[in-house]
Amino acid sequence: MTNGSVRTIIKQYVKRKIPGVNVIRAHMSIGAAMLINLSDVLTSEGMQISRELPLEMTCFESRMGSFPITASTPVSLRIRNAGAGKARLEGGVKLTFQTGCDRCLTEVSTELELRFCRTVVLKAEDEDADELELTEERQLDVETFVHNEILVNWPAKILCKEDCRGICPVCGQDLNKGECGCDTFVPDPRMAVIQDIFNKNKEV
16 A cells, blocks of 8 residues: 555545544644644745744554654754645654564664655645645644654564564563473364374274
């Protein structure tokens, strides 16, 4: 699935307001500084603005879990007019999250560098288009925008190291620290019938 497809799904969640689905909001305190009014940029040919905004988000939350943000650069944004009712947004932010290894569950510090390059419109005419729609007040909610960018760029798998051995399925010991001695042999279920016949013959 492409990033554009994921963004389309997110926009559909928001518009339909599906109960129990919380993919658009982050755990944050939104201040006036995180709302950028783009009225002039959208209506003035050649106009451009630049902003460096401190990120107020302290934790990224989604259906995948809750991940504290331990470090963040300011959100860098450059927005320029791209025609009537449109603007081009470029920029980025670098974040560090407190996460867990997907194999051994050890705490891992995960860095994510986001680069933005999006078209901003007053109202998206095509729901499948990779466009960023503004609020009715022609404002860009920077915190929500960054949250959604984290969501579509989140790593498919987080590991403490590439050759992580994970945990023992029997006792739960971290196998990176040594063997536990548990019998982890899993018999082929297709051989169960033959094993039953063998056991019955032994009893006779």
